[in-house]
Amino acid sequence: MSLKFVHEYRDGSLAKQLIAAIHGVKGAWMEGEPLKVESLPDNPKDHVQKPVRKKRRLRLMEVCGTHTMSIFRHGIPSVLPRGIELLSGPGCPVCVTAQQDIDAFVELALQKNVIVTTFGDLMRVPGRSSSLQQEKAGGREVRIVYSVFDALKTAQQNPDREIVFCAVGFETTIPTVAAAILMADEQQIENFSIHCAHKITPPALAALMETPEVSIDGFLLPGHVSVITGTDGYKEVFQRYQVPSVIAGFEPVDILRGIYMLVLQNHSGYPLLENAYERAVSKEGNPKARQMMAQVFDTVDAVWRGIGTIPLSGMVLKEKYIHFDALKKFDISPVETPEPAGCACGEILMGLKTPLQCALYGKKCTPVHPVGPCMVSSEGACAAHYKYMV
Amino acid sequence: MCLAVPSRIIEINNNVATVDVDGVKREASLMLLDDAVIGDYVIVHAGFAISKVDETAAEQTLQDMRNMLAFADQQQPE
Ligand code: SF4
Numbered sequence: 001m002s003l004k005f006v007h008e009y010r011d012g013s014l015a016k017q018l019i020a021a022i023h024g025v026k027g028a029w030m031e032g033e034p035l036k037v038e039s040l041p042d043n044p045k046d047h048v049q050k051p052v053r054k055k056r057r058l059r060l061m062e063v064c065g066t067h068t069m070s071i072f073r074h075g076i077p078s079v080l081p082r083g084i085e086l087l088s089g090p091g092c093p094v095c096v097t098a099q100q101d102i103d104a105f106v107e108l109a110l111q112k113n114v115i116v117t118t119f120g121d122l123m124r125v126p127g128r129s130s131s132l133q134q135e136k137a138g139g140r141e142v143r144i145v146y147s148v149f150d151a152l153k154t155a156q157q158n159p160d161r162e163i164v165f166c167a168v169g170f171e172t173t174i175p176t177v178a179a180a181i182l183m184a185d186e187q188q189i190e191n192f193s194i195h196c197a198h199k200i201t202p203p204a205l206a207a208l209m210e211t212p213e214v215s216i217d218g219f220l221l222p223g224h225v226s227v228i229t230g231t232d233g234y235k236e237v238f239q240r241y242q243v244p245s246v247i248a249g250f251e252p253v254d255i256l257r258g259i260y261m262l263v264l265q266n267h268s269g270y271p272l273l274e275n276a277y278e279r280a281v282s283k284e285g286n287p288k289a290r291q292m293m294a295q296v297f298d299t300v301d302a303v304w305r306g307i308g309t310i311p312l313s314g315m316v317l318k319e320k321y322i323h324f325d326a327l328k329k330f331d332i333s334p335v336e337t338p339e340p341a342g343c344a345c346g347e348i349l350m351g352l353k354t355p356l357q358c359a360l361y362g363k364k365c366t367p368v369h370p371v372g373p374c375m376v377s378s379e380g381a382c383a384a385h386y387k388y389m390v
Numbered sequence: 391m392c393l394a395v396p397s398r399i400i401e402i403n404n405n406v407a408t409v410d411v412d413g414v415k416r417e418a419s420l421m422l423l424d425d426a427v428i429g430d431y432v433i434v435h436a437g438f439a440i441s442k443v444d445e446t447a448a449e450q451t452l453q454d455m456r457n458m459l460a461f462a463d464q465q466q467p468e
Binding site for chain 1 (some may be wrong): 395396398419421422423424426429431436437438440441443444445447448450451452455456457458462463
C-alpha cells in the first residue's frame with residue numbers, strides 16, 4: 001500500500017528537479033554584502049592545509065529535530081551546492097532542555113513511592129550525577145511512555161503511587177500536556193504531577209537573531225510546531241528581524257522545496273515569511289490547542305541549554321493547577337549545574353559550530369557513551385551526524 | 391516523538407480515534423481537534439491528532455511546485 005500524502009513527496013524526479021533548480025540559482029550564495037563572518041571550512045581537518053574560505057556561504061537553519069533527522073536520512077546535505085550550509089537549530093526538545101531540568105527529573109526519580117514517566121529520548125541524557133536510565137537500572141521506577149495520556153493512565157492504575165511526567169517539548173507537545181492536566185483536574189487524579197520544561201519557538205528565533213556572533217540567512221521553520229502556531233505565530237519575529245523564513249514539511253520534496261524558496265528569497269533580496277506545508281499548516285494554526293495551552297500554563301522566562309535564559313520562552317502551570325507541579329509537590333528546587341565539560345551542544349544549537357567541530361565528537365562522545373543530549377536524542381544534531389555521516 | 395506520516399481515522403469512540411498508518415493501528419485523542427470525522431487524514435503527535443491534512447492544499451502544492459519548476463527551467467536554459 002502506498003502511503004497517501006507521502007509517496008508524492010518522496011518522488012525522485014520531483015526531488016531531482018528541485019535540486020537542479022537550487023543549483024540553477026547562480027549567485028545566491030556568492031553575492032550579497034561583503035563577509036560579515038568568516039565562514040567555517042567544511043571539515044575541520046581542512047583547517048590546517050587551507051586558509052578559511054572567505055566567500056560568503058548561505059547559512060540556512062532548520063529549527064526542528066524531525067527536520068534534522070529527515071535531512072540526514074535522505075542525504076540532503078550531499079546534494080546541495082557547497083555554498084549552502086545547513087545548520088541544526090534549537091529544535092530538538094531534549095537537546096534544548098537545561099541541565100538543571102535534567103537533574104530535576106533524576107531527582108524526582110529518587111523520591112519515595114514515585115514512578116517517573118518520560119518520552120524515551122530523555123532516558124540516557126546524563127545529569128549531574130546520573131541519568132534516568134541509570135536510576136532505573138539501580139531499581140527506581142522509570143517508565144517510557146508514548147503519550148502523556150499513558151502517564152495519566154499509569155496514575156489511574158496505581159492509585160497508591162505518585163506518577164510524575166517529564167514534560168519536555170515545544171508547541172506541538174504542550175497542548176497535549178495541557179489536555180492531560182485538564183483531564184486530571186476534572187477527574188481529580190491527585191497522584192499525577194509534571195515537571196514542566198516546555199519551550200516555545202519564536203522567542204528562541206529572536207534570541208538567536210539578537211546574538212551578534214550568530215549569522216543565519218534563512219530559517220526552515222518547524223512543520224508541526226507551525227500546525228499549532230500557524231504562519232501568524234512567527235509574524236512578529238519575522239517583522240522585527242526580516243530573515244527569510246519558510247515553514248516546511250518533512251518529506252524530501254518538502255524540505256528541498258523549502259530550501260529552494262529560501263535560496264530564491266536570498267537571491268532576490270526580499271525576505272518573506274512563507275508556508276510550504278500548506279496541507280497541514282494554516283495561517284491561524286490550531287486555536288483550540290493554543291487556547292488549552294493558555295488555560296493551563298503561563299508564559300515565563302526559561303533556561304535553554306547553551307543559550308541561557310530567553311525571555312518569555314517557557315511555561316509554568318497556572319496557580320489554579322499548581323497542585324500538579326512535581327517540584328512543589330516534592331519540595332525540590334532546581335540547582336544551576338554546569339553543562340558537561342567540553343560539550344558543544346549549546347553552540348551547535350545556535351549554529352555556531354557543527355558536530356565535527358566538537359573535540360569530543362566520535363571520541364569521548366558516541367551514541368553508546370553520549371556526553372551531551374545532542375548525541376542522545378535521535379533528533380539531535382550529533383546523533384544524526386554520527387548515524388548518517390560516518 | 392513526532393509521526394510525520396498522516397494517519398487515517400477509521401473509528402471514533404468517545405473522542406478517541408483509531409488511526410491507521412499503512413496497516414498499523416493506533417489510538418489518537420481528538421481533544422485538540424473540533425471537526426475530525428472517519429475517513430479524515432490527520433497528523434498525530436504523541437497520542438493526539440493535532441491537525442487535519444487538507445487534501446485540496448496537498449494537490450495544489452504539487453501543482454504549484456510543477457509550475458514553479460517549469461518556470462525555473464525557462465529562466466535558466468543550460
Ligand atoms: S559530540 Fe557529544 S559532547 Fe560534543 S556537542 Fe555533541 S553531544 Fe556534546
